[in-house]
Amino acid sequence: MTFTRYAIYYVPPAQAEWGQFATSWLGWNVYDGGFVDHPQGIDLDVATITDVPRKYGLHATIKPPFRLADGKTAEDLAERFVAFATQASPVALEGLTLARLGRFLALCPVGDQLGLNRLAFNFVRDLDEFRAHASASELEKRRAGGLTPAQEQALVTWGYPYVGDSFRFHITLSGKRPKTELPAIEAVLQDRLVPQLPSPFSITDLALVGEDSDGRFHLIHRHALTG
Template sequence: MTFLRYAIYFLPPASEAWTGFGAAWLGWDVETGQELAHPEGTGLDVAVLTATPRKYGLHATMKPPFRLAKGQDLDALDKACAALANSRPAVALDGLEIARLGRFLALRPLGDLSALNALAAACVTELDRFRAPATPQELERRRAARLTPAQDAHLTRWGYPYVLDQFRFHITLTGRLDDDLLARAQALLQDRLGPLLPVPFTLGDLALVGEAGDGRFYLIHRYALSR
């Protein structure tokens, strides 16, 4: 399969019940590259609620999607990802919670986030040589979001505004919703997904994923963090 862009994700363990529910909720399994039926009996149009995040799958972004830089290739990127993961320990956190981030719902981590944030920063900085520079059109599109000076500086340097000190680990569950739908979706997810969430929560590996021509992301390889 040919990929247009690559990214470094955290993908929840495929064997976990909360991963299975979350993937079905979004309707796309990054691990298997398959569409999934949405949960039934929700009283909500889950397909509409999850249309925006569906193509990315159930994930947390550690290094945002990027095109390969000139002179780089997938084999070199794969080796660099393996080396980075081997140099970093697994991250232990207290758990996950279903939370509102602006107008959408996401899973957010609980506990001391310093090690998690340091891992994300390493993904951004240590793999930056593989990232092709953002185009003027990409920069203009990002700046339409009224970035802060710090976010604009990150956009210029790293190709994405929400990295390093602006990074917030999250696993997206919906697109942007109005207040009523936010409340209804949050209540349903709290009831069905909440009891499945891990306590504690361990981030034990990183995943290299690729965006295919259909716009969807597929798992290329997982890399275990050093124990």
């Protein structure tokens, strides 16, 4: 399959029960590259709630989606990804918690995140030679919501504003919803998902993923962090 963009994600293990539920909740499986049915017995319009993040699948972004730079190949990227993963160390945190980030819901880590943030920045930096520079329209789209000076500098340098001190690891579970809807969605996730969340929560591998021509993401390769 030919991909238009690539990214580095944290993707929960396929065998993890919490990941299986959350994958079904979103409706897209990056492992199989296919749609999955939403969970049964939920009195909510889950398809609408998850419409925006569905195409990305269940994940947390480490290096955001990018087009390949001229002269770089997908094979070169995969080789560098594996080489860097073998040098990077796993990260251990206390757990995951359901949180509101503005008007959308996500799973966020609990505990000291310094090692996690360092891991993410190292992947952003060390794989950046594979990233084609963002177009003027892409930059303006990122600026539309308003950026801090540090985020503007990150956007210019790395093509994405939420890098370094602005990075926040999160596993998105909804699109932006009216505030009045959030309590009902939270209640379902608190009941069905939160009891399954791991404690402690460890990141022991990362995934190279690709975006197809329909904008949906697929797992290309995952590799253990063995540094």
